[in-house]
Amino acid sequence: MAIEVRIPTILRTYTGGAKSVEGAGDTLAGLFSDLESRHGGLRDRLVDEAGLRRFINVYLNDEDVRFLGGLEAPVRDGDTVTVLPAVAGGMA
Amino acid sequence: MLTISHALRAQIIAHARRDHPDEACGVIAGPAGTDRPERFIPMLNAERSPTFYRFDSMEQFKVWREMDERDEEPVVIYHSHTSTEAFPSRTDVSYASEPGAHYVLVSTRDEGDPEFRSFRIVDGSVTEEEVMTGAPGAAADASDSAVRAVDATLAEPE
Numbered sequence: 223m224a225i226e227v228r229i230p231t232i233l234r235t236y237t238g239g240a241k242s243v244e245g246a247g248d249t250l251a252g253l254f255s256d257l258e259s260r261h262g263g264l265r266d267r268l269v270d271e272a273g274l275r276r277f278i279n280v281y282l283n284d285e286d287v288r289f290l291g292g293l294e295a296p297v298r299d300g301d302t303v304t305v306l307p308a309v310a311g312g313m314a
Numbered sequence: 315m316l317t318i319s320h321a322l323r324a325q326i327i328a329h330a331r332r333d334h335p336d337e338a339c340g341v342i343a344g345p346a347g348t349d350r351p352e353r354f355i356p357m358l359n360a361e362r363s364p365t366f367y368r369f370d371s372m373e374q375f376k377v378w379r380e381m382d383e384r385d386e387e388p389v390v391i392y393h394s395h396t397s398t399e400a401f402p403s404r405t406d407v408s409y410a411s412e413p414g415a416h417y418v419l420v421s422t423r424d425e426g427d428p429e430f431r432s433f434r435i436v437d438g439s440v441t442e443e444e445v446m447t448g449a450p451g452a453a454a455d456a457s458d459s460a461v462r463a464v465d466a467t468l469a470e471p472e
Binding site for chain 2: 230231232286308311314
């Protein structure tokens with residue numbers, strides 16, 4: 223079962239520099255746990271106690287997972303998950 | 315050092331002034347590995363706020379995918395401060411997630427002075443860098459060197 227997960231530059235330290243890794247799971251939560259088993263520390267950059275971290279965007283194929291159930295979004299073989307840290311900032 | 319054309323510098327400043335009093339934000343993409351800003355991509359500030367900016371999630375996805383397809387990267391990530399100086403704030407630093415980008419700030423607090431400045435933000439550390447403004451492709455051409463010397467002077471904080 224292969225789900226492609228695209229990793230942004232700043233998180234490639236967890237994947238040995240790889241731009242893309244593969245994983246398995248029935249939900250996004252399951253997929254992240256699976257990735258964590260091979261890329262320790264990665265999950266903590268994506269998820270906190272409340273769920274998906276607020277300033278990390280995660281997309282399942284072409285949609286933002288916030289609209290698909292967040293961590294409970296169903297995933298399956300052949301899907302592509304893309305992670306992009308939000309570009310944000312402010313005056314303070 | 316950031317090398318950027320007059321035209322792109324002017325587009326950033328115009329965007330900031332147009333969106334004032336909200337913060338303006340955007341990207342300038344360039345061919346991967348060249349450090350050349352070429353393609354101006356103003357972004358919607360999804361926060362529409364005078365004190366905070368954030369790229370719209372789906373717009374960011376579309377732009378990043380397009381850059382990937384075109385073998386480009388975000389060379390410049392710019393935004394404006396509307397009542398404070400053009401210097402990265404604590405939130406600017408904590409959310410900076412493209413270590414290879416030049417983070418350009420302008421300020422619209424003073425109509426006459428855009429305070430156009432550029433910074434590297436890597437691992438939570440901010441370093442200001444020189445901005446060299448000139449015409450694109452203005453390389454080692456003797457006849458242009460006088461023009462470039464004047465441009466470099468104009469690129470200093472006004």
